Amino acid sequence: MSTIVIKNTRVMQTMPPFAVTEDVDVVISDGIILSVGKNAGDGVKADKVIQAKGKTVIPGNVCGHHHYYSGLSRGMLISAGPQTDFIQVLKEWWWRLDRGLDEEACYYSSLICSLDAIKAGTTTCIDHHASPNYIKGSLDTIANGMEEVGVRGTTCYEVTDRNFGMKEVEAGVAENISFAKSSKRRKLVRGMIGGHAPFTIPDEGLRMMSEAMQETGSGLHLHVAEDKYDVVYSHHHYNKDIIDRLDFFGLLTPNSLLVHGLWLNEKEIAKINEQGCFFAHNARSNMNNNVGYCKHIQDVDNLIIGTDGCGGNMFEELKIAFFKHKDQGGSWWPGDYLTALSRGNKLVEKYFDGNFGRVEAGYKADLAILDYQNPTPLVADNAAAHFVWGMSSNCVESVIVDGKLVMENHAFPGLDTAEIYAKAAEVAQRVWKKVDKIAP
Template identity: 60%
Template structure:
């Protein structure tokens, strides 16, 4: 479909931070074709966006779609006073309770929520130990039915069934990567849980998978001190050195959390060109601590760790927590980190696509905002408006890969009400299964 957006104010959220009023944008075959004033073009769909803003869609650089049915989960659980207890008493019981149906509805719900929040790309990290083989196809199915751009992987771990589980996870990553390497909307990475659930044979298998696919690894590191202590005790190495010894630190790798990395480890991941995802709300919720070294990280991106995909909210809370911790970042630094997620997505697509800017030749992953600013929006204060003023409530319409996915706050392809009704039924079944599982 050819779409023409008229009379809109373009907001460039890359570090240049520019505001361009009364512009027209022509979209065709999934790409931005023209960006000019006063375009006279025929189009199947013409959107008059006068007094509204157009941004490149937000990116959630680390999500857990498997958590999609966890909201308000009612299960009996033991103490949850630290991250390891939270994992054992909550998340590792939930993920074992997921079957194919639950994974599908988790993917649908998370994708819909993301789109409605103005998020056009999600980098997912999946786990369903009772349903590994084929699970990523179900994640992809939900993503594509909604129309969101996605990257997913399976988190390899030995925590339930040892080597058998590791092998199945690696095989699922490799199979899915090659099955989607030409997919226009969804691609794969190589997933891994965290070093403390990855013995040496698992690291060797992951190294082989990365070598075969050339995909980046997507892995949690040092979310808790336990991860570092475990690595020092059993391997006499820092976490990052252990990953590097297996050639897993590459320029398309994604490391997540890293609250307890040393300066030397950060220098090494920077030297290798890795992406690094900061997840402020999750860190606060899990009582994991705060990353005081964000300013040392070169390729910082922003994720949610499964706390939805409202990147407006994530950025606000992340900024305020950073200020509370007396960090040096300003709104522009956080917005730049959010936008860097587009580089991550491009790398996962093998450099075949460009997103994140409203320019000719870029993918048409765009969001129309109905933001009635009470003060002038200028180049110099755009990042401040993003953090202090704009929110997901301003998201009016969303275009992904040139397709109108949401218009006037209504999903275009789906019966959202019916999906949510069915999701509630599926969630009840998941909760009952999870309640019977003991850590």
């Protein structure tokens, strides 16, 4: 049992009720916060003492929707055709990339995404994976990379028929079931039941996914209505709204996550709320793909914040999401967005034992230590404003996940990160050459 004491620090709660407490100790043992208070660490026999005067401790951030398979896509050099609509973007770019991934590429994608997340103070990533030519075993590969770096997370395989028809659907469902069961023995990673999007999953696939959810107890993780095409497709082929189609198969559960949802109607949002589903907003990705703005976010009960594969930096994502919201005439303020970000911990609690998201006794010790020099008073009433307008990933100095110091003073104990990044670049170049030969 390892014990860590963080001495003489400032604690800022990023989950309502927001709070700021000065000059306290945080005592951690066996992955749990034992106590927080003045001189709480005095007399504690600790394996590690962190002198943190002038630092700020916050709960680790949660990336509510990520694509680890995109980890080696940064600056990807391939020839691609026109990308004037969302389907062309998928066919010319992302669906070619995922077909080029093999075991080694998935592993290094996972390492890179996990390192980048931890560096930015993100302690949990909710991943959504695709590698059509390497399905069986792919989720263990992703999970191995996560646990090697020390990030907490979930992953799943996105069921789809877009490449190989029902054979591909069956393989994706089987991988989801296998990992959802086996991952319950893992320390840091759990499995969900993934699907790409309703327009690439036939009814038989949705039925199989529903059975997988019942068999494993895991929830759904699915893109919905990212583009208007998904809505039109559902009306054309099934004569149903997307959410009604999912509800017919029993896919709307309180541990399920729906992503994007830009083109859902008010009735569909109401049904999501009634069923208690989580809903991930991904502002940067929506802007990048020019699919529109999610006008319903203020109506969603269980709104969380994701990146859709645009890295794991939630400081950056939250700023962009907030500014885009204000640009669209939205009425939310920093506190509303920080509440949505911290709500990701409620989804984490659906898959891991314990309480998450506060620096308090009894909560899991998933924490970030920031070197943030506030030029104005930092108090409970303006903590969210400091998070959006002042704090950034540049402030992240050390990170603790499950009571383990996974990054200390910007270094990763036991990991040769220079070697990992160098090898990742080699693998990326190999994958790009393969992808360049893959036809849309």
